[in-house]
Amino acid sequence: MSIAPLVSATSDFEAKVRALMPDDVFATVTASYLEEPRGRYAGTAGLLAKPRTTEQVATLVAAAHAAGVAVIPYGGGTGLVGGQIAEDGVPPLILSLERMTALRSMHAEEGVMVVEAGMILADVQSHARAEGLMFPLSLASEGSARVGGVLSTNAGGVNVLRYGNARDLCLGLEVVMPDGTIWNGLTRLRKNNTGYDLRHLMIGAEGTLGIITAACLRLHPEPASEGTAFMAVRDPRAALSLLAMTQKRMGGGVSAFELIHKQGLDFLSETLPDVRQPFAEKPEWMVLIDVGLAQGLNPASALEALFSEASEAGLVSDGVIAQSQSQRQQFWALRENIPEANRRIGSVSSHDISVPLSAIPAFIERGNQAIAQLGSFRVNCFGHVGDGNLHYNVFPVDGKSRADHEHQREDIKRTVHDLVHDMGGSVSAEHGVGRLKVADLERYSDPVKLTTMRAIKDALDPKGIMNPGAVLAR
Amino acid sequence: MSIAPLVSATSDFEAKVRALMPDDVFATVTASYLEEPRGRYAGTAGLLAKPRTTEQVATLVAAAHAAGVAVIPYGGGTGLVGGQIAEDGVPPLILSLERMTALRSMHAEEGVMVVEAGMILADVQSHARAEGLMFPLSLASEGSARVGGVLSTNAGGVNVLRYGNARDLCLGLEVVMPDGTIWNGLTRLRKNNTGYDLRHLMIGAEGTLGIITAACLRLHPEPASEGTAFMAVRDPRAALSLLAMTQKRMGGGVSAFELIHKQGLDFLSETLPDVRQPFAEKPEWMVLIDVGLAQGLNPASALEALFSEASEAGLVSDGVIAQSQSQRQQFWALRENIPEANRRIGSVSSHDISVPLSAIPAFIERGNQAIAQLGSFRVNCFGHVGDGNLHYNVFPVDGKSRADHEHQREDIKRTVHDLVHDMGGSVSAEHGVGRLKVADLERYSDPVKLTTMRAIKDALDPKGIMNPGAVLAR
Numbered sequence: 001m002s003i004a005p006l007v008s009a010t011s012d013f014e015a016k017v018r019a020l021m022p023d024d025v026f027a028t029v030t031a032s033y034l035e036e037p038r039g040r041y042a043g044t045a046g047l048l049a050k051p052r053t054t055e056q057v058a059t060l061v062a063a064a065h066a067a068g069v070a071v072i073p074y075g076g077g078t079g080l081v082g083g084q085i086a087e088d089g090v091p092p093l094i095l096s097l098e099r100m101t102a103l104r105s106m107h108a109e110e111g112v113m114v115v116e117a118g119m120i121l122a123d124v125q126s127h128a129r130a131e132g133l134m135f136p137l138s139l140a141s142e143g144s145a146r147v148g149g150v151l152s153t154n155a156g157g158v159n160v161l162r163y164g165n166a167r168d169l170c171l172g173l174e175v176v177m178p179d180g181t182i183w184n185g186l187t188r189l190r191k192n193n194t195g196y197d198l199r200h201l202m203i204g205a206e207g208t209l210g211i212i213t214a215a216c217l218r219l220h221p222e223p224a225s226e227g228t229a230f231m232a233v234r235d236p237r238a239a240l241s242l243l244a245m246t247q248k249r250m251g252g253g254v255s256a257f258e259l260i261h262k263q264g265l266d267f268l269s270e271t272l273p274d275v276r277q278p279f280a281e282k283p284e285w286m287v288l289i290d291v292g293l294a295q296g297l298n299p300a301s302a303l304e305a306l307f308s309e310a311s312e313a314g315l316v317s318d319g320v321i322a323q324s325q326s327q328r329q330q331f332w333a334l335r336e337n338i339p340e341a342n343r344r345i346g347s348v349s350s351h352d353i354s355v356p357l358s359a360i361p362a363f364i365e366r367g368n369q370a371i372a373q374l375g376s377f378r379v380n381c382f383g384h385v386g387d388g389n390l391h392y393n394v395f396p397v398d399g400k401s402r403a404d405h406e407h408q409r410e411d412i413k414r415t416v417h418d419l420v421h422d423m424g425g426s427v428s429a430e431h432g433v434g435r436l437k438v439a440d441l442e443r444y445s446d447p448v449k450l451t452t453m454r455a456i457k458d459a460l461d462p463k464g465i466m467n468p469g470a471v472l473a474r
Numbered sequence: 475m476s477i478a479p480l481v482s483a484t485s486d487f488e489a490k491v492r493a494l495m496p497d498d499v500f501a502t503v504t505a506s507y508l509e510e511p512r513g514r515y516a517g518t519a520g521l522l523a524k525p526r527t528t529e530q531v532a533t534l535v536a537a538a539h540a541a542g543v544a545v546i547p548y549g550g551g552t553g554l555v556g557g558q559i560a561e562d563g564v565p566p567l568i569l570s571l572e573r574m575t576a577l578r579s580m581h582a583e584e585g586v587m588v589v590e591a592g593m594i595l596a597d598v599q600s601h602a603r604a605e606g607l608m609f610p611l612s613l614a615s616e617g618s619a620r621v622g623g624v625l626s627t628n629a630g631g632v633n634v635l636r637y638g639n640a641r642d643l644c645l646g647l648e649v650v651m652p653d654g655t656i657w658n659g660l661t662r663l664r665k666n667n668t669g670y671d672l673r674h675l676m677i678g679a680e681g682t683l684g685i686i687t688a689a690c691l692r693l694h695p696e697p698a699s700e701g702t703a704f705m706a707v708r709d710p711r712a713a714l715s716l717l718a719m720t721q722k723r724m725g726g727g728v729s730a731f732e733l734i735h736k737q738g739l740d741f742l743s744e745t746l747p748d749v750r751q752p753f754a755e756k757p758e759w760m761v762l763i764d765v766g767l768a769q770g771l772n773p774a775s776a777l778e779a780l781f782s783e784a785s786e787a788g789l790v791s792d793g794v795i796a797q798s799q800s801q802r803q804q805f806w807a808l809r810e811n812i813p814e815a816n817r818r819i820g821s822v823s824s825h826d827i828s829v830p831l832s833a834i835p836a837f838i839e840r841g842n843q844a845i846a847q848l849g850s851f852r853v854n855c856f857g858h859v860g861d862g863n864l865h866y867n868v869f870p871v872d873g874k875s876r877a878d879h880e881h882q883r884e885d886i887k888r889t890v891h892d893l894v895h896d897m898g899g900s901v902s903a904e905h906g907v908g909r910l911k912v913a914d915l916e917r918y919s920d921p922v923k924l925t926t927m928r929a930i931k932d933a934l935d936p937k938g939i940m941n942p943g944a945v946l947a948r
Contacts, residue, residue, distance in 0.1 A: 109718065110831040154667050162726070165665065167674075168642070183922040188830040190861040191639065192900040193628050193678055194915055195907060195945055196927045200641075200674030204667055221718070223725045244583065244695070251697045251768035252636070252726050294725035296779070297770055305770070356662040357584040387664040426666040433669060441668055448657040452934065453670045459933035460926065471669055 003464045003474065007068040009047040009093040017049070017063045017093075021056050025049050033074060033094050034085065037141075041082040041435060043072075046091030050099045054174060054182060054213045057095065061211065062180025064093050070468050071095055073207035075149030076120065078141035080352075081434025083153065083206045083470045092468075095211065097148050103127055104214060111219040112171065112188045117148030117212045124217065133219040136163035136255075140339055148212045154204035156430030158256045158335075161386035162292075163220060165430070167203040172216035175202050178209065178461035186216050201456070206432050207467040209460050223253065223292025227299025228328040231307060232283035232318040236385070237361040239287050242315045243386055246289060249306055256290040258335055259385035263378055267341040267395075268334065275337050276330055278320045287385070288335050290328075338382055342393055348377065348405040349412040350393040355425035357388045363423055367392060370415050374408060376400075389429040392416060417444070433471045441471070477938045477948065480564040481542040483521040487567075491523070491537045495530050499523050507548060507568050508559065511615075515556040515909060517546075520565030524573045528648060528656060528687045531569065535685065536654025538567050544942050545569055547681035549623030550594065552615035554826075555908025557627065557680045557944045566942075569685065571622050577601055578688060585693040586645065586662045591622030591686045598691065607693040610637035610729075614813055622686045628678035630904030632730045632809075635860035636766075637694060639904070641677040646690035649676050652683065652935035660690050675930070680906050681941040683934050697727065697766025701773025702802040705781060706757035706792040710859070711835040713761050716789045717860055720763060723780055730764040732809055733859035737852055741815035741869075742808065749811050750804055752794050761859070762809050764802075812856055816867055822851065822879040823886040824867040829899035831862045837897055841866060844889050848882060850874075863903040866890060891918070907945045915945070 007013065018026060027048050034043030051057045064071045070092035074084055086092045097118035104114040108131035115124060121142040128135040137150065139157035149155075151173070155166045163169065172187035175198075185199055202210055233239045236259065243257050265282045268275045279286070289306075293299050303321045310316040322328040342350075355363045364381055371377050376397045383390040394412050396405055405412075417427045421444045433441050442450065457464070457472055468474040481487065492500060501522050508517030525531045538545045544566035548558055560566045571592035578588040582605035589598060595616040602609040611624065613631035623629075625647070629640045637643065646661035649672075659673060676684055707713045710733065717731050739756045742749045753760070763780075767773050777795045784790040796802040816824075829837045838855055845851050850871045857864040868886050870879055879886075891901045895918045907915050916924065931938070931946055942948040 107830065107832055109714065112830070154671075156665055156667075160665065164642075167671070168638075177922060177926065181922045181925070183926065184920050185923060187900070188898060189828045189900050189903070190831075191630055191634065191828045191858070191863045191903040193630075193904055193906045194900055194902045194911075194919060195678075195923065196683075196930060197628075197641070197674050197678050198923060198926055200671050204669075204671050209670075220726075221722045224723060225725075240583065248695045249698060249769045251766055251771075252694075253768050292725055294727050294767055294771060294776065295723045296776060297725075297768060302768065302770060354663045354665045356581065356586070357664075358581055384665070389665045424662060426661070426663050426668055428668045429663070429665040430667055432667045437668075445668060446658050448651060448655045449659060449669065449672060451655070452651065452657065452672055455933040456670060456930060459929040 004068055006070045006090040006465070006468060008091045009069045010091050013063070013067050013069050014047050017060055020059050020063065025051055025056060029094060032077065036082055036085050037078060038080060041085040041087050043085040043087055044089050044091055046094055048094045048096065050096045052099050054176065057176045057211060057213050058180050058182050060093060060095060061176050061178065064465055065179045065463060068463050068465065069093050070465050072467055073148065073211045075146035076141065076144040078145045079149060079153060079434060080431045081436040083432060083434030083467065085435065086469065088469055097146060100213060106131060107188060108133060110188060112216060113219060114186060114214060114216045115147055116214050117146065119147045121145045121147065121150055128219045132222065134222050135169065135217060135219055137166055137169055140336065147215055151203050151212050151215055152205065152207050153432040156384065156389065158258065158384065160384060161257055162255045167200055169218045170199065170203060170215055171218050173199050173202055173212055174214040175210040175212050178466045186214060188216050206434060206470050208457060208471045209466060224295040225297065225299050226290065226292045226328065227303050228322040228331045229289045229303045230278040230286055230320050230331060231289065231310065231316045232279060232286045233316055234314070235285055235361065236364050238315040239285060239385055240357060240360060242287065242310050245310060246306055250291050250293065250302065253291045253293045255292045256288065257386035258288040258383065260286050260288060260335065260382050261380060263380040264338045264341065264382050267345050267380060268337060271341045271344040272337055275334055278331065278334065279318055283318060288331060342380060345395050346402040347393045347395050348402050349409045350391065351413065351416045352429050352431045353392055353416070353420045353425055353427055354387065354389045354429035355420060355423050359423045360385060360388060363419065366419055367416060370419060371412065374412060374415060435470055438471065438473055478542055480544045480939070480942060482565045483543045483567040484565050487537070487541050487543050488521050491534055494533050494537065499525055499530060503568060506551065510556055510559050511552060512554060515559040515561050517559040517561055518563050518565055520568055522568045522570065524570045526573045528650065531650045531685060531687050532654045532656050534567060534569060535650050535652065538939055539653045539937060542937050542939065543567050544939050546941055547571070547622065547685045549620035550615065550618040552619045553623060553627060553908060554905045555910040557906055557908035557941065559909065560943065562943055571620060574687060580605060581662060582607060584662060586690060587693060588660060588688060588690045589621055590688050591620065593621045595619045595621065595624055602693045606696065608696050609643065609691060609693055611640055611643055614810065621689055625677050625686050625689055626679065626681050627906040630858065630863065632732065632858060634858060635731055636729045641674055643692045644673065644677060644689055645692050647673050647676055647686055648688035649684040649686050652940045660688060662690050680908065680944050682931060682945050683940060698769040699771065699773050700764065700766045700802065701777050702796040702805045703763045703777045704752040704760055704794050704805060705763065705784065705790045706753060706760045707790055709759055709835065710838050712789040713759065713859055714831060714834060716761065716784050719784060720780055724765050724767065724776065727765045727767045729766045730762065731860035732762040732857065734760050734762060734809065734856050735854060737854040738812045738815065738856050741819050741854060742811060745815045745818040746811050749808055752805065752808065753792055757792060762805060816854060819869050820876040821867045821869050822876050823883045824865065825887065825890045826903050826905045827866055827890070827894045827899055827901055828861065828863045828903035829894060829897050833897045834859060834862060837893065841890060841893055844893060845886065848886060848889060909944055912945065912947055
């Protein structure tokens with residue numbers, strides 16, 4: 001199929017759409033819309049629209065569809081793979097959802113809320129808390145990330161183990177399709193087997209199949225009581241055994257299970273010395289365990305009993321259990337500060353990967369060997385071990401900088417990604433494909449999957465206007 | 475788009491495919507392949523193939539694709555909406571997965587198993603149990619239903635509240651696409667954001683977009699201890715309040731929460747008098763609660779504490795808590811015998827519907843009023859109230875038979891479905907669309923959803939050979 005070249009969103013097109021809605025829908029493109037957190041992509045300025053209603057989004061997309069203008073959906077701008085940045089040079093329509101932040105309806109008795117796509121994730125959490133409920137999706141950028149982006153990238157975070165990814169917390173969607181029609185799929189239903197699941201197709205499509213304008217989100221009851229512990233584990237294999245033991249004991253109450261390597265603790269000491277370290281002597285490996293339990297259980301006691309059993313089994317050598325809410329927060333602060341410490345050190349190459357759970361120990365071992373063969377580096381491997389999702393990040397040794405290794409970045413990335421693929425893993429566990437991993441997707445994906453994705457893209461967006469260049473090459 | 479008429483699977487086509495593989499792949503079409511449990515559809519005999527490998531499935535589908543022959547994927551034959559029966563008169567290729575029953579691999583330490591699509595659901599459960607794990611999908615037909623069908627229809631059952639539908643228990647798929655290519659998506663990953671989620675598109679597509687040949691299934695740890703109770707509730711609204719209270723107390727440990735109406739208990743007395751009734755006097759409404767809890771809790775005590783709180787709140791008037799494993803089974807036997815009692819009574823019209831949780835009381839009230847206006851009937855309303863999924867079944871009064879009301883069936887169905895739709899519900903909560911509800915889907919679906927489904931179907935199966943007439947009219 002041959003696709004017509006994209007048309008500029010300026011002059012003719014701009015005049016046409018300005019005539020269709022109030023002038024203040026449009027705004028000047030400031031630098032923030034052309035940048036992304038890792039500074040890898042520089043966007044092309046075009047026409048910036050900040051619609052207030054789904055109908056305005058639909059009108060804008062219909063016009064872009066008619067004219068062949070690229071549409072770049074823009075949420076909180078926190079994506080880490082360049083999905084929010086068009087850099088191909090043809091001025092696009094940047095369509096920001098930032099004004100569509102309404103709570104459309106709250107159904108606390110159902111554990112459901114309907115929100116517009118521009119609502120910030122932290123605000124979703126607050127609305128839920130106000131009803132004595134929780135929206136469990138939690139990630140570092142939750143103060144800026146918006147619902148539409150979170151769903152479009154099927155975001156993960158620390159509570160996936162218990163509550164699932166973004167897709168598992170969404171019951172229904174409203175989407176403006178690539179031709180400007182509106183799919184009203186805002187169902188509040190838990191069970192609904194009426195045809196193809198378009199919701200799951202749109203979630204994770206990174207804005208290439210339509211623009212999510214509203215979502216029906218699933219809330220959960222707060223656990224009756226919560227507890228947190230650090231435990232020093234012998235090695236990653238012991239961490240997996242401890243995970244199985246924890247899940248067996250806690251009856252589904254394991255909310256998070258995070259693996260942390262000594263390198264992360266060293267980076268914290270180096271860059272953020274005020275962060276309290278849990279152990280006098282840093283262990284090689286440790287896990288952060290968070291549980292939320294039923295009434296009648298004391299989480300600290302349950303974690304102590306777990307520690308005893310794990311200790312007898314030779315899985316853990318040391319442990320600290322939070323004795324208060326503030327201590328829990330302190331424990332979590334350590335985990336949450338690791339990405340900031342990483343930023344301050346400056347990685348040569350970062351990898352958001354997943355492998356089958358049982359392959360984790362071998363992956364870490366083989367990865368470290370392969371990196372060592374490429375030169376002297378420090379590896380900080382940490383992450384959501386219960387999901388098989390590791391952030392495997394490679395740093396220069398002390399005295400060197402990332403600039404010294406710029407020429408090796410591609411080699412390192414390729415080495416890690418080849419290994420991940422070889423072990424049945426994924427080169428994008430939770431961040432998505434965006435523009436950063438389009439070539440990786442082509443390299444590592446099953447060819448039938450790629451053909452099928454392309455067929456779906458061409459069927460729903462025949463002009464290729466929706467977030468062109470993201471996920472699939474245009 | 476105009477589609478060529480289907481071609482018969484006999485004579486020419488049969489000769490061609492017989493030349494491609496061992497003769498014993500093919501078998502005589504017996505009656506069982508042309509019938510379905512409710513006896514509503516009579517299939518057209520064609521060519522029956524029982525391949526042993528994915529490659530044979532692929533070869534057969536590729537040949538059908540080239541020739542324009544319809545392919546009817548056949549699993550356990552337990553579907554309730556005619557999805558497994560081609561009745562349009564052109565002899566199809568009936569492709570039964572019954573010989574592909576292998577356990578390809580077990581990864582107990584990951585909570586994962588890879589099975590072929592022909593494995594019977596009860597066998598999946600056994601394999602999991604043998605490893606001290608559980609596959610929580612549980613439904614009446616589990617002794618005959620096969621994995622491919624269970625996934626293709628996104629089956630539900632009694633444990634959806636805690637563990638999700640079939641789609642939530644599947645990590646990866648192997649699918650023969652409509653052109654005979656094989657998509658190898660058998661990943662064991664918990665997190666994988668690499669492009670469009672084809673897995674979720676195939677699950678619930680009822681064989682119209684490809685044939686699932688193998689699946690990677692997610693297993694769960696058995697809860698440390700389990701408990702079951704019947705509680706008599708004031709009304710459906712009280713049942714919902716009790717559900718919220720139970721979830722709040724049990725920290726995610728509620729495995730099932732089933733609503734049962736007195737009518738179901740009366741049907742049991744009438745048709746299966748040996749089934750033990752829990753209460754001396756049958757309550758108007760009751761719930762069956764099943765919990766699986768963490769170590770350190772006694773489920774019977776936890777349920778007693780729940781009953782006390784609920785009693786004080788005026789939600790429940792009576793309760794019995796299982797004191798042993800065999801009593802738990804007895805309690806469940808009552809629930810599981812309700813469909814059999816229904817069959818013996820003989821419904822005029824059955825409805826597998828869902829509505830938003832908070833709409834359940836109003837739906838039951840309005841439904842009963844509407845049915846009463848159509849004549850004298852008995853309504854047995856029961857189901858998975860925690861999922862908003864009710865089986866709302868309409869029966870003749872004593873002394874009348876379903877045949878007496880045959881002429882009213884369509885009216886009754888329409889009345890119930892219109893009401894469901896009006897209340898934001900779904901006319902197919904867990905059974906799927908099949909051939910039975912194609913017109914309902916057209917009537918009640920969002921038009922943009924239908925257009926999008928059609929575009930996807932045409933893109934992936936341009937000749938319309940895959941299970942033609944199911945889900946979408948050909």
